[in-house]
Every structure is written in C-alpha cells, then in structure tokens.
Amino acid sequence: MSDEREAPNRLPAGGSIDRDRPLSFTFDGKSYSGYAGDTLASALLANGVVLMGRSFKYHRPRGLIAAGSEEPNALMQLEKGDRTEPNTRATCIELYSGLSATSQNRWPSLSFDIGAVNSLVSRFIPAGFYYKTFMWPASMWLTYEKFIRKAAGLGVSPTAPDPDRYENTHAHCEVLVVGAGPAGIAAAAAAAASGARVLLIDEQNEAGGSLLASATGEQEPVRAWIADAVEQLQSNPDVTILKRTTVTGYFDYNYLTALEKVTDHLPPGSDPVAPRQRFWKIRARQVVIAAGAIERPLVFADNDRPGVMLANAVNTYINRYAVLPGRNIVVFTNNDSAYRTALNAANKGAEVVVVDTRREVDNTLVESLKNAGIKHFPGHAIVSVQGKLAVGAVRIMPLSEDGKTVQGQAWELSCDCIANSGGWTPSVHLFSQSGGKLAYRDGIAAFVPDAATVRSVNPCFSAGACNGTFSTTDCLSEGATAGRAAAIAAGFPGSDVQLPASDPASDDRGQGDIHPLWLVPTVHPVGEGAAKHFHDFQNDVTAADIHLAAREGYLSVEHLKRYTTTGMATDQGKTSNLNALAIMADIRGAQIPEVGTTTFRPPYTPVTLGAIAGQETGELFLQVRQTPMHRWHVEHNAVFEDVGDWKRPRYYPLGVEDMHAAVQRECAAVRDRVGILDASTLGKIDIQGEDAAEFLEMIYTNGWKKLAVGGCRYGLMLNEHGMIFDDGVTSRLGEHHFHMTTTTGGAARVLNWLEEWLQTEWPQMNVYCTSVTEQWAVAAINGPRARELLSTLTDIDLSTEAFPFMTTSEGQVAGVPARIYRISFTGELSYEINVPARYGRYLWDTLIEAGKAFDLCPYGTESMHVLRAEKGFIIVGQDTDGTVTPHDVDMSWIVSDKKDDFLGKRSLSRLDTARDGRPQLVGLLTEDPAFVLPEGAHIVSQVLDKPPMPTIGHVTSSYLSPNLGRSIALALLQNGKNRKGDTVQVQLMDGTVINAQVSSTVFVDEKGERARG
Amino acid sequence: MILINCPYCGERDQTEFACHGEAHIARPTDTASLTDEQWGDYVFFRTNPKGIHYERWVHVHGCRRWFNAVRHTVQDEILATYEVGAPRPDVGGQQ
C-alpha cells in the first residue's frame, strides 16, 4: 500500500487493480496516485476528479460518461514534447508510472475557460453556423479559420518527429474472431476445436468483454471462468490471442485491419525492443464479429453535466476499478440493465434512487430495489440538472402517457452522479463496413446485422450483443454456433466445443422490456429555455439542432449528419447516432428504419498515422538504388539527385564551389578535354528472339530490320496517341539479339510496355525481353581526348575506320570483359563502356587513375543536361509532356514513311496531330545573354500590365552554357517551326517580360562532326 | 483490397496487380485505311458499364503475366479470371 492518503472515491476492496503497485501521475500539472490496472479515467475518478474537459463548440464543462472506447468527453493531451498525443480517450489509457496528461480545449484553465462565453451566446451558434457564416467571401475563410481553429480546436499536434517505432504486420487465418467477450470466447473455442487457425482480437488489456464489468474480483467465479477459457484457448497452438488490439476496418475479401497498442501501457520509450504500436493487416477466410454493444445515453435537459454517466460505466468503475463515482446516485433508465448498477452501487454504500421512464417495471426488479432500500420512481423523468462543474441535484416529474410531456408533482433529488441508460446499441460498425445491411429490431429498439445481406466476398457471422443478443447465456451459445459455422464454412469439420464449467450466466436480464424514449421532455418545448438536450457530446449537438435541421429541410440522415456535424467527431457518434436519427424520425413522423443510418466507415477508433506507416519511414520510406560506383561518388563529395529510385551524382563541387560553378567547370572540361559520367542507371533491356527486329519495327518510329549487327540506332517510342513516351539507343548485337536502352526513370514502364504488346496483342511473336539494367555498370567518357584515354586501357581498335560512331564493339577494357557503345549524349567523341556490374567500381577507379594524364573530369547529371541542351537533345518528360509528337520536336527525320505501321503511327495523321501551329520545340536566346530564363516560364502573345497574359508556349529547359558563354533555352512554342528569328516575350512570375529570339534547337556543332571524329 | 486469382499463380493480394482497362479490344490491323473516327474509337473510347466488365490485368509484382478478369463494377468483385486469348467466360448471367 502506498503511504499516501487513499483517493476519496476508491472502494476499500475489490476490483482488478493491483493495490501493491501504486502509480503516480499528473493531470493538468497536479499529482495524483492510482494503481496498476487503472485507466487514466478510473484513477482520476477515484481521486474525485469529475471535470475532465471542455466541449468543442460551447466549451461546456464535461466529465466522463463511459468506461470504454466510446467515450466522447474525456479527451486528453497525453505526454509532452515530441511524444505528445492529442485527443486520447482517458478511458483507453492504461495508467503507468509518471504519466502526464492535460485537459484540452480550454484557456486559461479547465475550471475557468474564456471560450465558455460561447455557451452564453449559444443561440447565435446554432447548427450550420460555420457553413452559413463563413460561406462568403471565400478569401475571408483563411482569416476565420485561424480564429476558429484556435478557439474550437481539440488537442495540439507534436511539432517534432515521432521518436517511437511502429510496425506493420500481416496475418492469415481461417477464422478471425473480433471481440473476446462471452460470445467471442465461445466462437473462438468452437472454431479452434474444429482445427481452424483462429485469431481472437480484443480491444482491452484482458479478455472478458462485458463480463469484466459484472465480475468483482480475481476470486470471483466469473473471473475464474474467463481465466479457464483463455487458458484453454492459449493451450491450442492454432489460436492466437491479441489483446490491446482494435479491429479498425473491414475491407473487401475479408481483409481487416487492426491496431495493436503494444507498449502504450508502459512509460514512453521504456521498452527497448517492442514497437509502440503494431498495425495488423489480416486476411481471414471467415470472420465472427462479436464486438458487443454500446450503451446510449438518454437525451434529457442538461444531460452533459460532469457526473452524468452511462449506467454500465458506473458499474464498470465499481467492479473493475473499485471506484464508486458518487455517494448519491440517481439511476435514470428506460430499460432493465441499469438496475444492476443501482443494486451494485447501493451494495457498495451509495444512496441510490431509480427513476424509470417506464410505468410498468418487472416485479422482481421492484422487489429487489425494495429489499436494498432503493427509492423507485417509475413513470418519471429528469426534467433538469443543477450544478455546472459537477452535478448537484436533479428535478424529476411524472411523464405523460405518451412520454411527450411532463406534468404533476416535481421532486428534487440531490445527487453527485447520474447513471443513465437509454438502452444498448449493437456495435454493427464492422458488419456495416463489410457491406452488409442493417435491420431495425423493434424489440430491442436498435439496428442489428441482417444476416441475409452478408456479401459473398465478405463471409462473416455476427454473434452476441453486436447481433442484438444481450443475455450472457444466449451470447455463449450464439458465439459457439457462429464459431462452429465459420469453421465449417472455412472447410473444417464442425465439432462440439466444451466450454469451462460454471459459465457466467450472471447477467441474463439484458435490457429487458425496453420502452424507448428518444427525447426526454422538460417543462419547456425543446429549444426553448436555457437547458440543452445533448445527443452528441463531443461535437456539441443538441436535439434542438436536429429540429433546426428539419425546419431548414435537412431531413435525410446524410444531410442531418453534415448539417449538424452529428457523429462527425473523433468518437464517430458511437453513443449518439441512434438517438439522433430516432429524434429525426419522430420529427418527421416516420419510422426509424425509414430514416436509415449513415454509412459506417473505418477506422472504428482513431489510428495513429505512425502505425499505418509502420517501418516505412526515414531511410525505409522508399527503396534506394545505388550504382556499383556509388561509394566513389560519396567519397568524392558528389551532391546527389533522385532519378526514379536511383541516387545519381548531380555535380561534384570542388572546395567551396556552388552548383553553378561546378557545372560550368564540368561542362567546359567535357568539351575541352574529357569527362566521365556514371551512366549505370540507364534502363537496359535485353531483347532476343527471331522476331526481335520485327517487334522493334512496331515499337519504334524508325526502321530496324536493316540495322547491321554491331550497329546502334536512336529510337523514339510513341504511345497509340502518337505522343513520345520514351527514347534511347538500341544496338544490334546479333541477328536476333538487341540491347535496348531507355531513360533512367522509364525503364520499368518501357519493359511493361513491351511485355504488354508481346503478351496481349502479338503472342505469336518469338521475342523475349529481360531487364539487364543492374547487370551492367556503365562509365561514359566524353570529350575530344576520350579516345586517347580509352586506348591506354584496351586493345580494341578505336580508330573511326574500325570503330565508327553509332557502333558497338566487344573486348577487354582494363583486363575485364566489356562492351563499348560509341554513342553520344553530349555531342562529343564518346564511349559508353559497359562491364558486368561487379567490375563497375574497378573500371571506374581504373579510368580515374588513367585519366589523371588527361585531366579527366567527373561530371554529374546537371552538366549532362547542359551539354545535351547545347546539342538540342530532348529529355523525355522535360522537353516533352505526353502531348508532343516527333514532328513537334522537329524530329520528323526519325519517323519512317516506309513502314506500314508502328505504334502511334495512325495518330500522327489525325486532324489535330497533323495540323499546323501546334506547340513545337525551338531554341530561345535571350536578348540579355547573361539572363537565364526560369524553366516553366510562359511565352506570351500579348504583354499586359500584370499577369495573367495570353500564353503561346513555355520554356522547357534553360541553362547558362559555358561553351557559348551565354544562356540558352529550349521551349515549346505554338507554330515555333515558322518563328525562327522572331523575337518573343517571356513572362516571369513577377510580371516582368524578357525578350528572346527564337533559334534552332542546336547551339553547338550543328553539323554533328565532333561526335563522329 | 480484393483478392485476385492469377490464372498462373493462384489467389494473390490486389497490391501485386495492375489493371489496364477494358479487355477484348483488338488493335486494328490495317491502320492506314481507318477513318479518324474509327481509329479514335480504338484509341479513346471504352465502355463504362455499371455491372459486368471484362478487364485486362497484369500480375506485375508476381509472374508478370497478363490475363483477363470479369469484374462487377458495382460490387467490386472479380467473378472470373482467364488467359489472354480465351473466350469470355460465362459468369452465370449476372449483370
């Protein structure tokens, strides 16, 4: 025992708390003590803390209403700094030593909140207020929004990266059982007995479900029964039990997601191994939903005052946590289930009064109240609640026969807690998410799953309270039946299950003969007087708001939801939805099923984004592809850029060089001497088969049949729209063997494209395509001294006569097998040396060493871009954008007019593709040679005072060319072909207009002699 | 997240596959003789049924084979899968 004074509401004995393990924690900076086994909610309640939050819109003081994940009010900001988490439900936080929580949505303090002035002016903030007020002008929304978010926001997000680890994991099972209450335990036992792999998942830290509220301690028979049942399940190796795990979503083909809170019950960061949370992705043959039911509140005047709780929650706090929430408890109900709370509370020493809206109550209940000395007011209703920060008293009056009005003798009952029950709402969320339809069952005044509407792709069974079956005995038998049926449906023989003896059939009344009273009348009509009838606590929606929505024509349940925001808070209306639509039904004079329900959407409870991301953060966010030479680039100070998944050196700064200086130096070195580029990332596809040449004829715009073995050819690929989608050089290595290169980013796309045509349209073709991108390492040496450099490392005859431009040769380079392609993307004399990837770093090192004599300069992709732009070589995806034909980029020469067909050919003669005046690729030379146009800048047809100006094209590539000593640009310009020599205006973002002359796209060596030399 | 029965590998998760639109559209052979309208019909126009749809799928992160599937577009259920070149399967008159 702790030597601290015992918390005022803690009962001296009972509960499943560990009194030998006191835990200290803070709430709003004040220290408290609880026990292991407490939730933050039960520990605060034990300490007499009733006020736990402020409501969203009116900032009304609020306390706990529930003991489970349906809690709408007690939302906490948990922990501080980078581990802080907003909007956590105090009822779901297991207490740990040193826990720190703060209340939300109040300023400056919880008991004195300036925002509560909203409450005084609430008649000016009715439903739809935000929509109506902030509709116009749209630009003012930005101003309003900041104000609203600050005044009405919930918790605050952390600003630092999340220091915790999360995991994703996959699971497969024959039978997934959701919920480990009596129905779920029975279902799991029955399915497991048949031999099926069973996954049993429960939200709480221990199995038992509703039984935990009726049990009173470890020694009690119910707890013993749970322990036996769980032990029996655990002894079966085919059964996995996940506790602290919530099934959050039910998706097609029985794919369900679940969030496991692995270490949230421990002090943050204290477990060195386990992740904080684990996100499960489960594929189940069959699902048994045994998700239980949620008690709903009665909608009565000022039913949101701190101390007004759900009856079963009061019972749970007493039994499970040994906390008596009040000394004077008024139980207010329309059904039988709250009577056990009344009897239990009285048994624990509370003064209890039962107010029942029903006039007729089962005699055995009346007798048991009498025996316990509990006052009973059948046919009465609470008409007002006194007390603001905590309940002080209630006024009750007799209800009229139809329940619409109150009349007669009023009584005032002082109390510090109201335990109320409006009946039980089956948790049909998952069933509804699975696509099943709901049916309204009058006898229990709630929607239940319609078993006839189970979708064939989502086979599932509902059992127990979520199926509208409330007595424990019935839950056990229904669960066993469902588990057996699920196993049979999954292909196992059904077998009978032996549940542990002395089953816990202690709460067999359920809600008895419920008489729904959806809106409890008071002396004023709804909406008049100061009192508010809340149905949605978290979003502050009242019965009067539903009346307002109805008056304004928002009658459908989907409109009602959006207009009033009912059910749209973080609790997704678990306690409020049925009340809301029943009140709407009453207003419309309709039956509840006619009004229908809104769509249930995942997640059932909030899921941390970190858990969804799992391990895939930081370095694991995206796979990284590195070339065999990567380490050399790192060692030599390369600045990298991402191209697809590849890391490519962008430039290699020397000393304090910036990118501009480095690129100018690298580009000059290539044209003056020789440079070296790691070209390993280029997509490479090996194409073989006797129809390979025929195939390429269809894939590329130009001819391939006549290409000699050993020859290389540049090709453009079009889609069927006639638009360029990739380019590259393909070489003929043999009669039926080609080596295709693609853009770095387009490699996978091109391979898929080739496979698509081969498999779906031309299966008769004998062609095989294999990706060899990662099998070859490529060093491209470019520049006038490239031949001299390479000749020091190879015996291959490099003379133009023996090895001309646009051919390939095989041999040894630096003693390793190599294939050299004499092709050029810079316009210089160039050799692209391919060696098996394992020799890549060796080749590179050898070239660098041999290159010292030639002042060899490594260059990156940025210089590559400048050099190719100087030559007017396009980059697909930069100078083209999916709307550009070969003719548009002045490459009509590559479009064969001899071939009958190739992909995209017919589209080139379509009216729109063939017309004059399309945007066409041109060069641009700015009047001011030092000015580099921004890429993306628009060319305008008319200069106006300010943007926007009518546009006739845009700049696609733009650089400062060191070899020309001036800026150069490429642009797509309407009718560009016929505008050479014209001066055009390019508009910048700030409205400035720059003059530029339209030129050829080739700025250096227009005849192309340098590459051939 | 549906399961798809690859004709070559068996049942696999949807994430392993990619869908490439309507199936059974043969590429015209004599393209030069087509009118703009006929060619445009092949390139641009596809059916968009509410109900049964015959589609091309590829097991892109698996065997990399292309195949066809019959999918119900309202229920998002795959009713059958079959090899390229095979005739449309009978899916029991479901529409």
Ligand SMILES: [Zn+2]
């Ligand atoms: Zn496959």
